Amino acid sequence: MTTDNIKEEKTESLNFLEEIVEQDIAEGKHEGRVHTRFPPEPNGYLHVGHATSICLNFGLAVRYGGQCNLRFDDTNPVTEETEYVESIINDVRWMGFEPTNILYASDYFPQLYGFASDLIRKGLAYVDDSTAEEIAALKGTPTEPGRPGPCRSRSVAENLDLFERMRKGEFAEGSRVLRAKIDLASPNMIMRDPLLYRIKFAHHHRTGDDWCIYPMYDMAHGQSDSIERITHSICTLEFVPHRELYDWCIEELGIFPSKQYEFARRNLSYTVVSKRKLLKLVNEGHVAGWDDPRMPTISAMRRRGYTAAAIREWAKRIGIAKRENLVDLSLLEFCVREDLNKLALRAMAVLDPLKVVITNYPAGQTEWLETDNNPEDPNGGTRQLPFSQELWIEQEDFMENPPPKFFRLSPGTMARLKSAYIIQCDEVVKDADGKVTELRCTYFPNSKSGEDNSGLKPKTTIHWVSAEHAIPAEVRLYDRLFTVEDPANDERDFQELLNPDSLKVVENARLEPSLAAAKPGEYFQFIRLGYFTPDTDSAPGKPVFNRTVTLRDAWAKAKV
RNA sequence: UGGCCUAUGGUGUAACGGUAGCACAACAGAUUUUGGUUCUGUUGGUUGAGGUUCGAAUCCUUGUAGGCCAACCA
Numbered sequence: 188m189t190t191d192n193i194k195e196e197k198t199e200s201l202n203f204l205e206e207i208v209e210q211d212i213a214e215g216k217h218e219g220r221v222h223t224r225f226p227p228e229p230n231g232y233l234h235v236g237h238a239t240s241i242c243l244n245f246g247l248a249v250r251y252g253g254q255c256n257l258r259f260d261d262t263n264p265v266t267e268e269t270e271y272v273e274s275i276i277n278d279v280r281w282m283g284f285e286p287t288n289i290l291y292a293s294d295y296f297p298q299l300y301g302f303a304s305d306l307i308r309k310g311l312a313y314v315d316d317s318t319a320e321e322i323a324a325l326k327g328t329p330t331e332p333g334r335p336g337p338c339r340s341r342s343v344a345e346n347l348d349l350f351e352r353m354r355k356g357e358f359a360e361g362s363r364v365l366r367a368k369i370d371l372a373s374p375n376m377i378m379r380d381p382l383l384y385r386i387k388f389a390h391h392h393r394t395g396d397d398w399c400i401y402p403m404y405d406m407a408h409g410q411s412d413s414i415e416r417i418t419h420s421i422c423t424l425e426f427v428p429h430r431e432l433y434d435w436c437i438e439e440l441g442i443f444p445s446k447q448y449e450f451a452r453r454n455l456s457y458t459v460v461s462k463r464k465l466l467k468l469v470n471e472g473h474v475a476g477w478d479d480p481r482m483p484t485i486s487a488m489r490r491r492g493y494t495a496a497a498i499r500e501w502a503k504r505i506g507i508a509k510r511e512n513l514v515d516l517s518l519l520e521f522c523v524r525e526d527l528n529k530l531a532l533r534a535m536a537v538l539d540p541l542k543v544v545i546t547n548y549p550a551g552q553t554e555w556l557e558t559d560n561n562p563e564d565p566n567g568g569t570r571q572l573p574f575s576q577e578l579w580i581e582q583e584d585f586m587e588n589p590p591p592k593f594f595r596l597s598p599g600t601m602a603r604l605k606s607a608y609i610i611q612c613d614e615v616v617k618d619a620d621g622k623v624t625e626l627r628c629t630y631f632p633n634s635k636s637g638e639d640n641s642g643l644k645p646k647t648t649i650h651w652v653s654a655e656h657a658i659p660a661e662v663r664l665y666d667r668l669f670t671v672e673d674p675a676n677d678e679r680d681f682q683e684l685l686n687p688d689s690l691k692v693v694e695n696a697r698l699e700p701s702l703a704a705a706k707p708g709e710y711f712q713f714i715r716l717g718y719f720t721p722d723t724d725s726a727p728g729k730p731v732f733n734r735t736v737t738l739r740d741a742w743a744k745a746k747v
Numbered sequence: 748u749g750g751c752c753u754a755u756g757g758u759g760u761a762a763c764g765g766u767a768g769c770a771c772a773a774c775a776g777a778u779u780u781u782g783g784u785u786c787u788g789u790u791g792g793u794u795g796a797g798g799u800u801c802g803a804a805u806c807c808u809u810g811u812a813g814g815c816c817a818a819c820c821a
């Protein structure tokens with residue numbers, strides 16, 4: 188290792204969780220073992236927030252030679268489904284991580300039942316017959332202590348008997364719960380005799396009808412961590428008050444001492460991630476589904492053309508801390524462009540076609556021109572583009588009365604056709620309404636790309652496709668779903684904040700013929716327009732492309 | 748009004764008592780057969796008030812602001 192490397196390593200800064208992990212390793216805690224877990228509840232699709240959590244938990248394991256389990260926190264049968272389990276596993280793998288184990292909290296139900304019984308035997312849990320309202324009323328408020336209910340003083344034997352009969356299904360749903368007996372006066376509301384088990388006669392996606400009592404989060408999560416000998420159990424800030432209970436359970440049960448650490452969830456501007464709001468977007472038809480490319484779900488980002496590497500890099504760059512945040516969407520877009528710039532194959536596509544006729548080019552002739560697949564990749568290779576007398580160019584690349592800084596085509600000016608010839612605009616053809624329908628141009632035969640000796644220096648290069656050879660396609664242009672940075676914290680109605688232009692469908696795009704074979708999962712840059720990927724709606728002979736993200740566009744900015 | 752968490756450029760994040768740095772964004776320039784990429788530069792910051800110290804973003808006190816907690820959700 189050189190001095191430079193040492194210096195670099197020294198200056199690299201760690202986030203607070205990496206510091207904790209490194210300190211634990213240095214102290215030989217758990218024999219230096221690092222074992223994390225990603226614990227989604229299978230009640231919906233994973234979104235960007237989960238993506239950063241995946242990167243955090245799996246990333247820590249990878250970085251420190253540890254392990255990371257994927258554990259489904261499936262303790263509430265009424266909201267959870269196998270469909271979600273499958274999509275979550277798929278999303279985790281797509282993100283680029285392979286779980287050490289794929290586990291389910293529901294597999295621990297027998298053990299968890301035993302833990303609860305242990306607490307009862309220690310006099311630390313009791314069966315409460317009160318209604319939800321009664322329990323809430325006796326819990327007090329943050330400023331007033333709670334008061335004991337009539338069941339709090341039940342004997343261990345009675346509690347054991349009642350709890351067993353709860354399990355046997357002798358009591359009606361909602362009629363009794365098991366509660367920890369801790370401290371009704373605790374300033375931490377979570378410690379005021381928290382509920383541990385409730386009765387639910389519901390079919391569970393894995394355990395079927397084996398159980399009619401299900402553990403609450405606090406009776407399942409930490410215990411599952413402990414069973415799996417998780418060393419660092421990382422969760423979001425809203426669980427901070429639960430840590431006291433997490434530790435209490437582990438202490439009283441005398442089980443493996445997993446430790447909980449909390450970080451601030453990362454929020455992304457111009458979107459929402461609350462399950463309720465995402466559901467509303469889907470149900471009210473504001474988007475086409477959970478994987479509509481405008482959604483912040485992992486499946487939607489994948490469909491839109493974001494790469495897992497870009498999302499991982501984004502998570503790395505925004506870092507990790509404990510303060511509230513709203514990460515600017517532009518950083519995610521930067522990461523997506525950065526990755527795609529390296530790997531996307533360049534292609535020519537015209538979204539808003541304007542006909543160009545090269546008057547001095549032989550009608551019916553086709554010439555195949557070589558062009559780079561990716562100028563950023565020396566091994567990217569080349570392909571052939573057909574050139575002919577009639578072409579399509581972008582409407583935007585022509586202006587009859589251009590402003591001063593416009594240096595594309597206008598009457599009398601020249602432009603280079605990318606990888607082809609320099610043309611000059613001689614004549615503008617209009618329809619009865621005065622709309623420009625065609626440009627009649629001449630080309631300079633000695634200006635062919637790669638062998639140009641014309642001496643001409645046009646101010647710009649524009650993209651084009653040969654009219655005869657182009658294939659038609661639908662192209663979907665996406666923009667941010669909301670018009671405000673932080674829709675979740677806006678007092679206005681959800682509805683008012685939606686961006687009416689979040690989707691623009693281009694029905695009549697013209698693509699270079701090589702794009703006919705493109706498949707979802709492949710990445711392209713339509714030159715000068717942005718990054719695009721085939722959508723899953725594509726059908727043979729009817730390709731559909733999604734715009735992942737535009738290119739940075741200095742001209743667009745200069746115009747406004 | 749009880750407890751807990753958090754405050755560093757527009758945004759995100761470093762600096763662990765010793766020169767406030769990095770990235771994105773913004774702006775300017777160079778290069779460019781993508782108004783892309785790449786390269787260079789510029790603007791801009793420690794929540795207020797006290798205190799400790801030779802020296803404070805950092806430690807202490809006290810304000811202020813934001814967030815979380817009284818689900819048979821996780």
